Amino acid sequence: MDKRIRSTQDFWTGGVFAAFGMITAVLSAGYPLGSASRMGPGYFPMLLGIILALIGIAILVRSLTSEEGGHVSRLHMWPLLRLLLSIVAFGLLLNPLGLIVAAFVAVLIAAWAGPEFRPGEAIVTALVLALGSWIVFVVALKQTMPLWPVQLASFLGL
Amino acid sequence: MDLFSNLALGLATAVSLQNIAYCFLGVLLGTVVGVLPGIGPVATISMLLPVTYGIEPTGALIMLAGIYYGAQYGGSTTSILVNLPGEASTVVTCIDGYQMARQGRAGPALAIAAVGSFVAGTFATVLCALMAAPLARVASQFGPAEYFSLMVLGLIGAVVLANRSVVRAVGMVIVGLILGLVGTDVNTGTSRFTFGVHDLYDGIGFVAIAVGMFAISEIVGNLGQPEKREVFTSRVTGLMPTGADLKASAMPIARGTLLGSALGVLPAGGALIASFASYALEKRLAKDPSRFGKGAIEGVAGPESANNAGAQTSFIPMLTLGIPPNVVMALMVGALLLHNIQPGPQIMTKQPALFWGLITSMWIGNLMLVILNLPLVGLWVRLLSIPYRLLYPAIILFCCIGVYTLANNTTDVFIAALFGLMGYVLSKIGCEPAPMLLGFVLGPMMEEYFRRALLIERGDPSVFFTRPISAVLLFIALIMIASLLLPAIGRAREKAASEAEKL
Numbered sequence: 001m002d003k004r005i006r007s008t009q010d011f012w013t014g015g016v017f018a019a020f021g022m023i024t025a026v027l028s029a030g031y032p033l034g035s036a037s038r039m040g041p042g043y044f045p046m047l048l049g050i051i052l053a054l055i056g057i058a059i060l061v062r063s064l065t066s067e068e069g070g071h072v073s074r075l076h077m078w079p080l081l082r083l084l085l086s087i088v089a090f091g092l093l094l095n096p097l098g099l100i101v102a103a104f105v106a107v108l109i110a111a112w113a114g115p116e117f118r119p120g121e122a123i124v125t126a127l128v129l130a131l132g133s134w135i136v137f138v139v140a141l142k143q144t145m146p147l148w149p150v151q152l153a154s155f156l157g158l
Numbered sequence: 159m160d161l162f163s164n165l166a167l168g169l170a171t172a173v174s175l176q177n178i179a180y181c182f183l184g185v186l187l188g189t190v191v192g193v194l195p196g197i198g199p200v201a202t203i204s205m206l207l208p209v210t211y212g213i214e215p216t217g218a219l220i221m222l223a224g225i226y227y228g229a230q231y232g233g234s235t236t237s238i239l240v241n242l243p244g245e246a247s248t249v250v251t252c253i254d255g256y257q258m259a260r261q262g263r264a265g266p267a268l269a270i271a272a273v274g275s276f277v278a279g280t281f282a283t284v285l286c287a288l289m290a291a292p293l294a295r296v297a298s299q300f301g302p303a304e305y306f307s308l309m310v311l312g313l314i315g316a317v318v319l320a321n322r323s324v325v326r327a328v329g330m331v332i333v334g335l336i337l338g339l340v341g342t343d344v345n346t347g348t349s350r351f352t353f354g355v356h357d358l359y360d361g362i363g364f365v366a367i368a369v370g371m372f373a374i375s376e377i378v379g380n381l382g383q384p385e386k387r388e389v390f391t392s393r394v395t396g397l398m399p400t401g402a403d404l405k406a407s408a409m410p411i412a413r414g415t416l417l418g419s420a421l422g423v424l425p426a427g428g429a430l431i432a433s434f435a436s437y438a439l440e441k442r443l444a445k446d447p448s449r450f451g452k453g454a455i456e457g458v459a460g461p462e463s464a465n466n467a468g469a470q471t472s473f474i475p476m477l478t479l480g481i482p483p484n485v486v487m488a489l490m491v492g493a494l495l496l497h498n499i500q501p502g503p504q505i506m507t508k509q510p511a512l513f514w515g516l517i518t519s520m521w522i523g524n525l526m527l528v529i530l531n532l533p534l535v536g537l538w539v540r541l542l543s544i545p546y547r548l549l550y551p552a553i554i555l556f557c558c559i560g561v562y563t564l565a566n567n568t569t570d571v572f573i574a575a576l577f578g579l580m581g582y583v584l585s586k587i588g589c590e591p592a593p594m595l596l597g598f599v600l601g602p603m604m605e606e607y608f609r610r611a612l613l614i615e616r617g618d619p620s621v622f623f624t625r626p627i628s629a630v631l632l633f634i635a636l637i638m639i640a641s642l643l644l645p646a647i648g649r650a651r652e653k654a655a656s657e658a659e660k661l
Contacts, residue, residue: 008587009587009588010588012587013326013329013587013588013589016584016587016589017329017333020333020336021332024336024351027350027351028350031348031350032346032348035617036612036617036618036619037612037613037615037616037617038613038617039345039608039609039612039613040346040348041343041345041346041348041350042350043609044339044605044608044609045336045339045350045351048332048335048336048339049336051332052329052332052333052336055325055328055329055332056329058325059325059326059329069323069588070588072586072587072588073586074382075583075586076378076381076382079378079381079382080378080579080582083374083377083378083381083554083578084374084575084578084579086551086554087374087554087557087558087571087572087574087575087578088571088572088575090555090558090562090571091558091562091568091571091572091575092568094562094568094571095568099559103555103558103559106551106554106555106558107551107552107554107555110550110551110554110555111547111551113381114381114546114547114550115381116547117547118547121548122551125548125551125552126551129551129552129555133555133556133559137559137563141209141212143212143559143563144566145559145562145563145566
C-alpha cells in the first residue's frame with residue numbers, strides 16, 4: 001500500500017462513497033430531472049448522489065492527511081466466500097432439486113466455512129436441518145416451495 | 159378519560175389466545191437469542207420478518223417486539239453467569255454481575271436483574287400509553303416540510319449519538335437513502351436504478367437487505383474470530399435477594415427506569431446507550447465507587463432496568479411519528495410496511511387495536527419473562543453448551559428459506575448474499591450497517607415529503623426554514639452537528655462509542 005495513505009479505512013470508505021455517489025448522479029441524469037417545484041424522478045437521487053460523492057472525496061482527502069480513520073484489519077476471505085457460496089447454492093438448487101437437497105447442500109457448505117469443520121458431524125447436521133426445515137416451513141408454516149427434484153417428483157407421481 | 163378504554167381495547171387484543179401465543183413465542187425466542195452470544199435480536203428479527211408476512215400484523219408486531227425486549231432479559235443471564243454479554247446492551251452487566259456470581263451470589267444478581275427489568279418494563283408500558291396520544295396529536299399537525307425536517311433530525315440524531323465516525327455514518331445513511339429509491343417512482347412510474355431486472359421494479363426487498371447486512375455479514379465476522387466461551391458452571395443456588403440487596407437496588411432501579419425511558423425516546427436511543435448511561439450514573443452517585451467492578455448490586459440493578467426501559471420506549475417515536483430511532487425499530491417499520499401499514503400518527507386512529515394491543519402485550523410479555531427467566535435459568539445456561547459451529551449453519555439456512563418464502567423468489571436469496579458481502583466489506587472499512595438501514599427505510603418517505611413540500615411552495619427551498627416547527631427541528635439538528643466540534647462533548651462521545659464498539 002502507498003505510504004502516502006495514512007488511513008486505509010478512510011481511503012477505501014472515501015473511494016466507495018465517491019464512486020457510489022458519482023454513479024448515482026450519472027444514472028440520475030438519465031431520468032427526467034424536472035424543477036424544484038415539479039421534481040422529476042431524477043432530482044432527489046441526483047442531489048443525494050452529489051452529496052455522497054462530496055462526502056466521499058472529503059474522506060479520501062482525510063485519508064492522506066490524518067491517521068484518525070484507522071486501518072483495515074485482515075479480511076477473512078475463506079469463511080466469506082464459502083458462506084456466500086452456500087447461500088448462492090441454495091438459491092440455484094432450490095427450483096430444480098427442491099428444498100431437501102438445496103438445504104442439505106447449503107448447510108454442508110456453510111459448515112465447511114467455519115474454522116473447525118468436522119465432515120461427519122456436518123453431514124448429520126445437514127440431514128437434520130434439511131428434514132427440520134421441511135417440517136417447520138412446509139408442514140407447520142404451510143409455505144409452498146418445491147420439495148423434491150422436479151424429475152423425480154414427476155416420475156413418482158408426487 | 160379515554161386512556162382506560164384504549165388500554166381496555168389493548169388488553170382485549172393482547173389476551174386473545176392467538177396474540178398471547180405470539181407474545182410467548184416472541185419472548186421465548188428473545189430469551190434464547192439473548193442468552194446465545196453471536197446472534198442478537200437484530201439478526202433474529204431480520205430472519206423472522208418473512209415468516210410474519212403470513213400472520214396478521216398485530217400478532218407479528220407483538221412477536222417481534224417480544225424478541226427485542228426478551229433479548230434484554232436473556233442477555234443478562236449470560237452476562238452474569240458467563241461474563242460474556244449475550245446481548246450488546248447487557249455488556250455493562252458483566253462487570254458487576256459476573257463478580258457477584260463468582261462470590262456465589264449469582265442467584266440474587268439474576269433475580270435483581272429480572273425484577274429491575276420488570277419494574278422498568280411496567281413503567282415504560284404506562285409511559286408509552288400516556289405519551290403516545292399527545293405526540294401523535296402534535297404529529298398530525300405536521301405538513302410535508304415538518305416531516306422532512308423531522309426525518310433529517312432523526313437521522314442526524316441517530317448518527318451523531320451512536321457512531322464513532324459521524325462523516326462515515328452520514329455517508330452510510332445516504333447510501334441507504336439511495337438504495338431505498340431503487341424501483342418504480344410512485345409519482346411518475348419511471349423505474350429507477352433497476353437495470354432492467356424485473357424483480358427490482360418493486361424496490362430492493364427490505365428483508366433481503368436486513369438479512370444480508372445483519373445476519374449473514376455478522377456470521378462471517380464471527381467465523382473470523384476463534385470462539386472463546388468459558389461457562390461459569392457453579393450451580394445457581396438461592397435466587398432470593400436479601401433485604402439489604404433489595405434496599406440497595408430500589409433507587410438504582412428507579413433511576414435506571416427513568417433514565418432508560420428518557421434515552422429510549424431519543425434518536426439513536428434504545429437499550430444499549432441506556433445501560434451505559436445508567437452504570438455511569440450509579441457509579442457517580444455511589445458513596446463508595448470503588449465497590450463497582452467488585453460485585454456491587456447497584457451495577458446490575460441500574461443498567462438492567464435502564465436497558466429494558468430504553469428498549470420499550472424506543473417504540474414511541476416509531477409508532478407515533480413513524481421515525482425509527484434505532485435499527486430494531488427500523489425493522490419494525492419494515493414489518494409494518496410489509497403489511498401495507500404506513501407508520502405514523504395515523505396508526506393510532508386507523509389501527510387502534512394494533513397500537514394498544516402492542517403496548518399492553520409488552521407488559522404481559524414482561525410478566526412472562528420473569529416467569530421464564532427465573533425458574534428456568536438452568537435450562538438457559540445449558541443452551542450455552544451448543545457450539546457455534548452447529549448453530550450458524552442453521553441460521554444461514556433459515557435466512558435462505560425465509561428470504562425465499564417472502565415472494566417465492568430466488569432472486570431475493572441472491573440479493574441477500576450480495577448484501578452479506580457488502581455488509582462484511584463495509585464493516586471492514588469501518589462503516590457500520592445500522593445507519594444505512596435507517597436511511598433505506600426512510601428513503602422513499604423522505605423523497606415524497608421533500609417533493610410535496612417544494613411543490614406546495616412552488617420550488618422555494620426556504621420553506622424548511624420559514625415554517626416554525628420545521629425550522630426548530632432543523633436548528634436542533636444543526637446544534638447536534640455543531641456540538642461535535644466542542645472538544646469536551648467530542649471526547650465523551652468518543653469514549654461511549656468506542657466502549658460500545660468493543661463488544
